[in-house]
Amino acid sequence: MEERGNISIHTENIFPIIKKFLYSDHEIFLRELVSNAVDATQKVKRLAAVGEYKGDLGELKVKVAVNKDERTITISDNGIGMTAEEIKKYINQIAFSGASEFVERFKDASGDKDQIIGQFGLGFYSAFMVADRVDIVTKSYQEGAEPARWTCDGSTEFSITDAQKEERGTDVILHIAPDSDEFLETARVRNILDKYCKFLPVPVEFEGEVINNPNPIWTKQPADLTDEDYKNFYKELYPFSEPPLFWIHLNVDYPFNLTGILYFPKIKNDFEIQRNKIQLYSRQVFITDEVKDVVPEFLMLLHGIIDSPDIPLNVSRSFLQADSSVKKINTYITKKVADKLNDIFKKDRETFEKNWNDINVFVKYGMLSDDKFYEKAKDFLLLQNTEGKYYTIEEYKALVQANQTNKSEQLVLLYTTDADKQHAFIEAAQSRSYDVLKLDSVIDSHFIGMLEQKLEKTTLKRVDSETIDKLVERDEAKESVLNDKEKEDLKTAYEQAINNQNMHVEVAPLSPDDAPVVITLPEFMRRMKDMSRTGGGGMMFMGDMPDTYNVTVNANHPLNQRVLNTNGDDQSAVARQAFDLALLSQNMLSGAALTTFVKRSFELMTKE
Numbered sequence: 001m002e003e004r005g006n007i008s009i010h011t012e013n014i015f016p017i018i019k020k021f022l023y024s025d026h027e028i029f030l031r032e033l034v035s036n037a038v039d040a041t042q043k044v045k046r047l048a049a050v051g052e053y054k055g056d057l058g059e060l061k062v063k064v065a066v067n068k069d070e071r072t073i074t075i076s077d078n079g080i081g082m083t084a085e086e087i088k089k090y091i092n093q094i095a096f097s098g099a100s101e102f103v104e105r106f107k108d109a110s111g112d113k114d115q116i117i118g119q120f121g122l123g124f125y126s127a128f129m130v131a132d133r134v135d136i137v138t139k140s141y142q143e144g145a146e147p148a149r150w151t152c153d154g155s156t157e158f159s160i161t162d163a164q165k166e167e168r169g170t171d172v173i174l175h176i177a178p179d180s181d182e183f184l185e186t187a188r189v190r191n192i193l194d195k196y197c198k199f200l201p202v203p204v205e206f207e208g209e210v211i212n213n214p215n216p217i218w219t220k221q222p223a224d225l226t227d228e229d230y231k232n233f234y235k236e237l238y239p240f241s242e243p244p245l246f247w248i249h250l251n252v253d254y255p256f257n258l259t260g261i262l263y264f265p266k267i268k269n270d271f272e273i274q275r276n277k278i279q280l281y282s283r284q285v286f287i288t289d290e291v292k293d294v295v296p297e298f299l300m301l302l303h304g305i306i307d308s309p310d311i312p313l314n315v316s317r318s319f320l321q322a323d324s325s326v327k328k329i330n331t332y333i334t335k336k337v338a339d340k341l342n343d344i345f346k347k348d349r350e351t352f353e354k355n356w357n358d359i360n361v362f363v364k365y366g367m368l369s370d371d372k373f374y375e376k377a378k379d380f381l382l383l384q385n386t387e388g389k390y391y392t393i394e395e396y397k398a399l400v401q402a403n404q405t406n407k408s409e410q411l412v413l414l415y416t417t418d419a420d421k422q423h424a425f426i427e428a429a430q431s432r433s434y435d436v437l438k439l440d441s442v443i444d445s446h447f448i449g450m451l452e453q454k455l456e457k458t459t460l461k462r463v464d465s466e467t468i469d470k471l472v473e474r475d476e477a478k479e480s481v482l483n484d485k486e487k488e489d490l491k492t493a494y495e496q497a498i499n500n501q502n503m504h505v506e507v508a509p510l511s512p513d514d515a516p517v518v519i520t521l522p523e524f525m526r527r528m529k530d531m532s533r534t535g536g537g538g539m540m541f542m543g544d545m546p547d548t549y550n551v552t553v554n555a556n557h558p559l560n561q562r563v564l565n566t567n568g569d570d571q572s573a574v575a576r577q578a579f580d581l582a583l584l585s586q587n588m589l590s591g592a593a594l595t596t597f598v599k600r601s602f603e604l605m606t607k608e
């Protein structure tokens, strides 16, 4: 038998167009052909299961072989095979019409062209991206079927002839084109197989070795798996990472089909947050590690695998975002993650607290970016105070309510971003039995703003943003031992001694036990500057402004009596000394200022 024919498609010579389109992603031909081979073996298995195929199934597998001398790559399977008629139907019509449809749809697309490439399975036709001739030698599973050979050089002409083939199945032989020599290198082929075929459900053999794990754990039932299984799989995926904190096994059939495992990685530091660590599969075929539109943004910090045949891969990004199953998948994953965290929190709070440092960024990020997640997470979000104790929001409110409600009925939550630097202020707060929270991760400046918005009648203040009396303002007015004239003199004395426009001096009656001079950076100013630094809120110009501090001089401190009672240089030296000590307690004194301070200290000590 020899038959020649023309493949009826609308566009003549689609090959050069496709080749151009898929320029950067030629390697996917192997994914497509190996997937077809896997499909063929699964089909014959199904036929056997329903009694349609009565022969011996044998050991179902796919083989990939490179012959450098003959310049071929052969993909063989012992699957369902094809008759000559089926070749005409499936290859000539379906495969080629799929390819021409692709060209029709995307030849004018400009913007998102690159994004669809690599995700769009061109199927069998993708072979012509690397081959200038393709042969198919195949024998159908059907009893008495004659083997057939199909040959085509990528043009619209093909030929079908008789062939020799004993075993059921299909060999696809690619005659590699001169510009695709790289695919004749076994290392390159192994690499591609490793990337796309690692978890295909049927053994794939290359150079005498099975290169895949056909039964990855996400396809199994959670009840059949141990913690070790999950940890080992993580190691298989990310050989160089530290063990994960915990994981979630995703498994849903309706209204969409999705399986997978998401891991919470151990984050070493805030700067090492890694994205693109979730791999997207479709029926165990690797598709991409760009899951941006499938997984909510904040969950991109997780690692692992999602396998869903319901994610449309042949559409553009913007379409994907609007796709209803993608939206449902998003919601489902968010809910599962929140439920899992809640579960650990409820069942094992100790573990939850132990891991809080690693997961807090991720939980806060989620709360900031997704209202639904916020609603769930607000019950297990933990706040840590300077003593290292953890509280939920409700627990914390109950703890501080009595002592930290101000005269306008606002609950004031105090926090520190650096317990070491702000030690003097923390100590002052503790002396009033105030509690201080530690909010020191990169995300906390945004998180603080969100808490204020969500929690009613609640303000957050950094512990060094005001003098202790003003942090939680009460009605009781403090008596000052100085009269107005003395206060004015004291203010002038300090202003002259400090001599810096960015230091706003003010005299206030604090307790005699409080420090004589306190330097604070107002909460509002600091937040504006933080925002401009992180690029939000249109406050860019503020980033360049110098910090403006409030210098509060304690009218009731005995040292300030002494400042008032001295004159000239002596007065200036004592005031400056008190101011420098305030700077020093906040780690703000350095360089020449520090040297001057040390010299002055010795002089003052010598004088006494």
Ligand SMILES: Nc1ncnc2c1ncn2[C@@H]1O[C@H](COP(=O)(O)OP(=O)(O)OP(=O)(O)O)[C@@H](O)[C@H]1O
Pocket (backbone or CB within 6 Å): 032, 036, 037, 040, 077, 079, 080, 081, 082, 090, 091, 094, 095, 096, 098, 121, 122, 123, 124, 125, 170
């Ligand atoms: N190794 C094979 N064994 C048996 N049939 C095959 C084989 N490869 C391809 N086919 C047949 O050719 C058809 C067309 O293949 P092609 O890869 O172009 O499209 P597809 O697999 O249907 O879809 P996709 O675009 O997702 O790959 C297949 O549906 C299948 O019937």
